Amino acid sequence: MFWTKRNRGSVIAVALAALLVSGCGAGANSSGGTAQSGTSGSGASEGPTYSFRLAETHPADYPTTKGDVKFAELVKERSNGRITIEVFPSAQLGEEKAVIEQVQLGAIEFTRVSTGPMAEFNKDFGVFSLPYIFDNDEHVWKFLLSDKGMGLLDTLQSSGLQGLGWYSSGARSFYSSKPITSIEDLKGQKIRVIENKLNLAIISALGASATPMPYGEVYSSLQTGVLDAAENNYPSYYSSKHYEVAPHLLLDRHQRVPEVLLVSKTVWDKLSAEDQALIRQAALDSIEYQREEWAKYEKESEDAVRAAGVTITEVEDLTPWKDAVKPVIDSYRAEFGTILEAIEAAK
Known part of the structure; x- marks a missing residue:
């Protein structure tokens, strides 16, 4: 586990928030959620009543x-209201890396995070940060839904x-407060990256200065010049309003980093096999809806930033980009060999 003073403070804050959310009426179980005695009925209605946070x-x-x-919604419906999961958006319970640590402890039961920071917790997930390993979105999903991906x-x-399942996150590209139309324009720029060492290596290979930083701090850092650039997908670029302070977008689509829906193993192990199956299937059945919402919002986001006057440049030839990062990929080939083979086979 990766502890810092900030993380210890986050865990304490979340623990206090959990007490407020749980209320005084139900006894808290050891998973961090609340559980009550069994209810009448049959099938999904039988068993403890749980109240969890995501x-x-x-x-x-x-x-x-x-x-x-x-x-x-699917979990609540299929359990006839016996299992409820309240979603806390907008980082109300903390930024992704700190939340992952809290989910490990069972202080938070569920979360949805990018697979980017997951490399710090499970090395296999670092493969998703390798650049240019997926050709398109169809290729990504063929792999994710394969036996190896699942x-x-x-x-x-x-x-x-x-x-529990995968969600779409599109393709990541670079955007900057300065004009960028080629790989040469990235040289020397201070670029925010997801907090893992592979991303640091990629940005360095492209000749830029990698700056790990929590997502919530990026806007002000671009605004004040602490950062020159960042990289993300269209919806994040739009919803974060980063286009206001970094109006130059270079579409190289260097990474297609999926999202992952997680539950604390501490919580998971306390659930019955039936409840585990119900929750797992609900997660899988939510994927198609999320992908549809992603595609819709991605198009809306692209249209919105174009209308806002963002300068968008499409990279026509990825050869110099791939050549620049080839040493990085080669250095991880032994570590991710079997997964890379499965990704290649999914084309």
């Missing part, structure tokens, strides 16, 4: 948050987590 970084109208809500969800158990 931490989400993005705002309420964002496609991943909508996916979270659909998942929670199997990665269970590898998180050794990290105190259980993966």
Whole structure:
């Protein structure tokens, strides 16, 4: 586990928030949620009543948050109201990396996070940060829904987590406060990256200065010049309003980093096999809805930033980009060999 003074403070804050959310009427169980005695009825109605929390970084109208809500609705419906999951959007329970640590502890029961920071908790998830390994969105989903892709969800158990399903996050590209039309324009720029060492290596290979930073601090840092640039997908670029302070977008689509829906293994292990199956299936059944919402919002976001006057440049030839990062990919090939083979086979 990766503890800092800030993280210890976050855990204490979340624990206090959990007491307020849980209320005084029900006894808190050891999972961090609330449980009451069994209810009458049959099938999904039988068993303890649970009230859980799901931490989400993005705002309420964002496609991943909508996916979270659909998942929670399916769980509530299929358990006949016995299992409820309240979604907390807009980083109310903390930023992603700190939340992952809290989910490990069971202080928060569920979360939806990018697979980017997950590399710090499970090395296999670092493969998603490798650049240019997916050709398009169809290629991504062929892999994620394959046996190898779904199997990665269970590898998180050794990290105190259980993966439940994947969500879309589109393709990541660079945007800057300065004009950028080629790889040369990135040289020397201070670029915010997701907090993992692979992303640091990629940005360095492209000749820029990698700056790890929580997502919530990026806007002000771009505004004040602490950062020159960042990288993300269309919806995040739009919903965060980063286009206001970084109006130059270069579409290289260097990463297609999926999202993952997680539950604390501490919580998971206390659930019956029937409740586990119900929750897992609800997560899988929420994927199609989230993908549809993503595609819709991605188009709306693109249209909105174009209308706002953002300068958008499409990278026509990825050869120099791929050549620049090839040493990074080669250095991880031994570590991710079998997963990379599965990704290649999914084309």
